[in-house]
Amino acid sequence: MNKKQKRWRNRILLAIALFVAAYAIETFVPLETLLGSRDAALWAEFGLFAVPYVIAGYDVVVKAVRNIGHGQVFDENFLMTVATLGAFALVLFPDSEPHMAEGAAVMLFYQVGELFQSYAVGKSRASIAELMDIAPDYANVMRDGALLQVDPYEVAVGDVIVVKAGERVPLDGVVLDGSSQLDTAALTGESVPREIAPGDEVVSGCVNLSGKLEVRVEKPFGESTVSRILELVENAADKKAKTENFITRFAHYYTPAVVGIAALLAVAPPLLFGQPWSDWVMRGLVFLVVSCPCALVISVPLSFFGGIGGASRAGVLVKGSNYLEVLAKTQAVAFDKTGTLTDGSFDVVAVHPASGIEPERLLEMAAYAESFSDHPIAVSVKRAYSGAIDEQRIESVIEQSGHGVKAVVDKHVVLVGNDKLMGSEGIDFNDCHLTGTILHVSLDGSYAGHIVIADIVKPNAAEAIAALHKEGVKQTIMLTGDRQDVAASVADQLGIDEFYAQLLPQDKVEQVERLLAQVHNADGHDAKLAFVGDGINDAPVLTRADIGIAMGAMGSDAAIEAADVVLMDDDPASIAKAIRIAKKTMGIVWQNIVFALGVKLLVLVLAAFGIANMWMAVFADVGVAVIAILNAMRAMKVGK
Numbered sequence: 227m228n229k230k231q232k233r234w235r236n237r238i239l240l241a242i243a244l245f246v247a248a249y250a251i252e253t254f255v256p257l258e259t260l261l262g263s264r265d266a267a268l269w270a271e272f273g274l275f276a277v278p279y280v281i282a283g284y285d286v287v288v289k290a291v292r293n294i295g296h297g298q299v300f301d302e303n304f305l306m307t308v309a310t311l312g313a314f315a316l317v318l319f320p321d322s323e324p325h326m327a328e329g330a331a332v333m334l335f336y337q338v339g340e341l342f343q344s345y346a347v348g349k350s351r352a353s354i355a356e357l358m359d360i361a362p363d364y365a366n367v368m369r370d371g372a373l374l375q376v377d378p379y380e381v382a383v384g385d386v387i388v389v390k391a392g393e394r395v396p397l398d399g400v401v402l403d404g405s406s407q408l409d410t411a412a413l414t415g416e417s418v419p420r421e422i423a424p425g426d427e428v429v430s431g432c433v434n435l436s437g438k439l440e441v442r443v444e445k446p447f448g449e450s451t452v453s454r455i456l457e458l459v460e461n462a463a464d465k466k467a468k469t470e471n472f473i474t475r476f477a478h479y480y481t482p483a484v485v486g487i488a489a490l491l492a493v494a495p496p497l498l499f500g501q502p503w504s505d506w507v508m509r510g511l512v513f514l515v516v517s518c519p520c521a522l523v524i525s526v527p528l529s530f531f532g533g534i535g536g537a538s539r540a541g542v543l544v545k546g547s548n549y550l551e552v553l554a555k556t557q558a559v560a561f562d563k564t565g566t567l568t569d570g571s572f573d574v575v576a577v578h579p580a581s582g583i584e585p586e587r588l589l590e591m592a593a594y595a596e597s598f599s600d601h602p603i604a605v606s607v608k609r610a611y612s613g614a615i616d617e618q619r620i621e622s623v624i625e626q627s628g629h630g631v632k633a634v635v636d637k638h639v640v641l642v643g644n645d646k647l648m649g650s651e652g653i654d655f656n657d658c659h660l661t662g663t664i665l666h667v668s669l670d671g672s673y674a675g676h677i678v679i680a681d682i683v684k685p686n687a688a689e690a691i692a693a694l695h696k697e698g699v700k701q702t703i704m705l706t707g708d709r710q711d712v713a714a715s716v717a718d719q720l721g722i723d724e725f726y727a728q729l730l731p732q733d734k735v736e737q738v739e740r741l742l743a744q745v746h747n748a749d750g751h752d753a754k755l756a757f758v759g760d761g762i763n764d765a766p767v768l769t770r771a772d773i774g775i776a777m778g779a780m781g782s783d784a785a786i787e788a789a790d791v792v793l794m795d796d797d798p799a800s801i802a803k804a805i806r807i808a809k810k811t812m813g814i815v816w817q818n819i820v821f822a823l824g825v826k827l828l829v830l831v832l833a834a835f836g837i838a839n840m841w842m843a844v845f846a847d848v849g850v851a852v853i854a855i856l857n858a859m860r861a862m863k864v865g866k
Contacts, residue, residue, distance in 0.1 A: 231344055239335050241282035245330055248274035252327065258549040267413045268317050275326040279310065283333035283709075288309075300481040308334050308485075309514040309843075316504055325508065328841065335848040342852055351460035362452065364432065368440075378430075378447040389439045393431045401425065406437040410795075451778070484830075491834060505836065513834040515827055516846040525765035525818040525854035530862030535810030542804045543778065552773045553791065553808035557756045558745045559699050559801065560738060562767075563706035563716060567776060567798060568681040574610035575682070576660055579675035581746035586612070588675045594665050595633035595642040598623050603663060606679050630665075641668040648673070661715035680712075686799050688720045693802035697809070703741060705734045705757075705767075734767045743774070746768040759800060764788075775801060811861050818854040825850050833849045 250275060251257070272556035283306070290303040301522075309650040313329030364375045378651055380398045381387060386402065389395050395408070410432045418761035421434055422428060428441055430452035447453060492510030495501035496608035537544050544550055561567050577585040593611035596604035597620060608615070621634040629650065630643015641647060642665060648655040653668045655676070662680030666673070691702055704725040706713050713727035720851035726737055738757060745755045755772035757764075765788040768774030776789030777796040793800045832838035840844075 231341065234341055234344075238282055238334070238341060241278040241334055244281065245275070245327075245334055249327060250757075256341060266670070272314065272326050274319050275330040276314065279330040279333050280312070282330075283310065283335050286333065286336070291573075291866050300485055305481070305485070305514050306333065309511045312507065312511040312514075316508065325511075328844075331841070332844050332847075335844050339848040339851045339855075340818045342855060344577055351600055362394045365396035366393075367392065369671045378450075381443055381447065383446060384444055385443045386440050387443060389432055389434045389441060391436055391438065393434055395428050395430050395434060395439075396452075397447055398427070398445045399443045400427055401439055402442050403440040406439055408434040409435055420726045431739040441687055442653065442797075452518075481517070483513065488513040488517065507649070509836050511681075512838055512843045513830060515835055516829045516838070516843045525822070525851070525858040526815055528855060529811060529858040529861045531819060532858060533807060533814075536811075536861060536863060537804060537807045540800070540803055541794040541797075542698065542800055543794060543808065544649075544804070544808075545790050545792075547698055549773055549790040550808045550811050552754050553756070553805050554812040555752050556773065556805055557699060558701040558703065558741060558751040558755045558769070559768075560703040560705055560741060560757045561706055561722070561798070562757075563606070563708055563713065564681055564766050565760040566758055567580075567687045567704065567716060567720060568683050571681065572663070572679050572683050573605040574606055575662060575680045576654075576658075576678035577610075578658060578678070580656075580673050583669075583674050584830045586671040588667055588677065590638045590663060591635065591638075591669060591674065592642050594620055594635045595623065595631050595667075599625070603665065603679055607665065607677065610677075613811055637720050638670050642666070661770065683710075683716060683719060684798060686797065690798035690802060691720050691722060693799055697802045697805045698804070699802075701738075701745070705737055706730055731764075731766060735770055736763075738767050738770050742770075743814065755783070756801070758798065760796075775804070814857055814861050818857055821857075822850050822854055 252271055258264050261267050261270060286303050287307050290301075290307040293299070309623040310329040310333045313325040313332070362378055365378045365381050366373050367376050367381055368388065369384045375428055381397055387397065387399070391406070401422055401424050403424060405421075405423045408422050408428065409419050411427075422433075422439065427444075428439070430447075430450040488510040491513055492507045495506045496503045502764060517588060527547075530550060533550050534544050534547065537550075544553070574589075577588055579585050584621050587861075589607070589611045592607045593613075594615060597615050597617065598608050599605075619636050621637070623631055623633045625681050626643065626647060629647040630641065633642070641653070644664070645655060645666065648666050648668065651668065651671070653666075653671065653673055655666045655668075655673050658664050658676055658678055660678045660680075660782045662678045665677040665679060665815060667676065668674055694702060701723045701724075702719050703710050704713065704720075704722045705728050706725070708715075708727055708729055710727040713725045716722075717725040726733075729737065738755070740754050746755050751813055754772035756773045756775055757767050758775040758777075760777035764776075768776060768790075769790040773791065774789040775791045775793065778792040778794040791804060793804075825846055828837050829842055833843065
């Protein structure tokens with residue numbers, strides 16, 4: 227609680243104490259006997275309750291007057307001022323019952339509710355502010371042999387920065403020297419630290435837990451991971467959900483309407499039918515207090531804000547409350563394959579040597595033949611080979627485009643490539659039952675075996691698809707530019723409902739257009755299609771889908787910019803988590819709407835018939851608002 231809230235709280239506590247004292251005097255002290263007349267007793271009571279009223283609510287009255295001067299008449303300050311001052315003004319009617327206590331109580335409870343709302347919003351903002359703490363204050367840069375602390379904005383691409391143990395990584399880069407563990411919880415929600423060694427990429431916002439790291443900066447601070455995250459979170463509040471916009475519009479028309487009804491209720495029966503003014507003015511005042519839309523106007527945005535905060539703690543950045551609403555209605559999810567469902571990097575998945583050849587020997591020959599190539603397939607073979615490559619053993623290497631390589635290693639002729647290379651050299655080779663890129667190897671004209679290289683499926687991708695179905699997603703689709711057999715293998719392995727292979731970027735857009743029409747026609751326009759991708763070529767599809775979801779750690783800048791939701795841990799299982807968070811948030815939103823409108827409509831009807839008193843009005847306004855806010859605060863926990 228900040229200083230302003232503490233002063234506010236203390237003022238309300240003083241007003242409550244004075245109100246309790248006034249109520250005790252009114253109840254237990256015979257004022258009419260002491261003062262000699264009923265009128266004198268009423269004015270004494272007026273003074274007793276006016277003091278706590280002024281202490282608690284003077285600022286509400288001032289705001290109401292100021293807003294009227296600015297043309298903003300029908301807001302909650304106006305409603306509270308008119309209703310409470312009206313309750314005090316009933317002392318002017320000789321035949322009226324005293325209602326000063328109710329007037330003061332309404333203002334007190336309203337201020338208690340406002341204070342509680344301020345605290346709730348502050349707590350929700352604090353949960354977002356925790357994410358903002360990932361912003362680094364400085365960067366340690368090596369310049370002229372000295373280590374200087376500078377603003378991260380002053381660090382250029384190519385500079386070498388030093389990240390000491392306990393410090394936050396200030397910019398994205400590649401580790402040149404040192405090894406350590408990084409705490410990535412603030413970015414990805416991962417509880418297990420990540421091991422980092424030379425050659426590994428590091429992203430800004432992580433905390434270096436142990437050793438010193440020297441990092442070459444790859445991106446300026448304005449384009450770094452931490453900057454993108456902060457920008458996404460800061461802009462999220464600007465994008466309102468349809469429900470939230472509806473409540474804003476509803477309050478805009480609803481408030482003046484109920485003020486008009488309350489005025490008619492107060493003056494029409496006395497003027498037209500000679501009814502007692504005090505009774506009907508009181509009914510109008512009760513009607514005014516009940517009609518205040520605070521519960522809706524406060525709790526609905528707070529629910530969305532809490533849902534966005536809860537999602538961010540779970541490593542899911544939602545760019546606006548409107549996207550939470552769409553996520554909750556997602557019935558179909560389309561995926562890119564490479565980098566989304568798979569790691570996006572080639573690895574050796576199998577080594578099948580010919581008779582008499584050891585697997586390590588087969589890998590050694592292939593690694594030496596590919597030693598001068600930077601092709602991803604060659605890199606994966608060299609990475610799989612456990613030994614160090616001695617280039618002096620290599621006499622020559624000839625690359626044959628589209629076929630493979632021919633090398634002379636230790637006076638032996640080694641061929642490494644596809645079936646076309648083997649066929650052109652007249653070497654019989656064996657087919658492989660596994661799906662992937664098959665790298666055949668021959669030694670001095672004899673077939674030595676083959677190596678299977680594939681893009682590895684992410685460890686929990688199958689669980690992610692199962693979790694989506696569990697969350698109510700009816701259809702999962704994979705769109706990929708890869709070969710038909712590779713796509714079929716991945717789809718079968720993961721349990722994906724349907725797939726489309728060998729697609730160009732424009733083909734993916736066409737498929738998404740078709741899927742959108744299919745989903746909307748099958749389930750109505752409330753059913754939505756999400757697309758999940760990570761590459762630059764996915765940006766058009768991410769934009770075209772009802773909701774685009776991008777991989778934040780490995781994804782391209784274009785994909786992250788085009789997406790509506792960003793998964794900071796690159797984990798496809800987070801998609802189901804995001805949908806679950808969105809559904810829970812929307813559930814809380816609708817609970818508040820139904821509860822608030824239901825109670826208010828009931829008490830409004832009772833007020834119109836003179837059954838509801840000011841105390842019921844207090845509950846229908848402040849009580850409902852407090853309950854709705856408490857319910858909305860549950861949205862902050864949805865990510866846990």
